[in-house]
Amino acid sequence: MSGWTKVIGFAAFCTTFTAGVAMLVGHPPAEGMPLPTTVIAVLLCFTINGLAWGPASLWQTERYYDLTGAITSLTVMGTVCWIERDTLGMRGVLVAACVCIWAARLGRFLFARIVRDGVDHRFDGLREHADRFLIPWTLQGMWVALITLASVVIISHP
Secondary structure, three states: OOHHHHHHHHHHHHHHHHHHHHHHHOOOOOOOOOOOHHHHHHHHHHHHHHHHHHHHHHHOOOOOHHHHHHHHHHHHHHHHHHHOOOOOOHHHHHHHHHHHHHHHHHHHHHHHHHHHHOOOHHHOOOOOOHHHHHHHHHHHHHHHHHHHHHHHHHHHOO
C-alpha cells in the first residue's frame, strides 16, 4: 500500500470515528440544518485543518499549525452559537466564551513560541513529505473536535 493510501485511510478513519461519536452524543438537527450541530462541528474541524494543511505542505512549514488549532476552536464555537442562536441561553454563551478565551490564550502562546523558536521539531521528517505531513493536521482536527464536543453538546441542548 502506498503512503498516500495509508494516510487517506487514516484520515477517513479519524473523520468517520469522530463523526460517529458526535452522532452518538448529539441531538436532532437544529431547524433548517441537514445534520446535528455536533456533526457539523466535527466536519468543520477536519475541513479547516485540511484546508490549512494544503499551503503548509506546499511551503513545508508548521508555522501556523498551533494557530490553526486555535482558529478551529474559535470558528467551531462561533458556528455552533450561530446555528443554535434561537435557543442559545446564558449557559451556552458562558461555555462558548470560556472555550474561546482558552483557545485564544493557548493559540497566542503557541504561535509566539513558534515565531520565537522558528521551528517545531515535532514535525522533523514530516513537513518534507506531504502525505506524512497530513497526519498531524488530521489529528489536530480530531483533537479539536473531541475536546470541543462537550461544549457543543451543552450549547446545542438548552
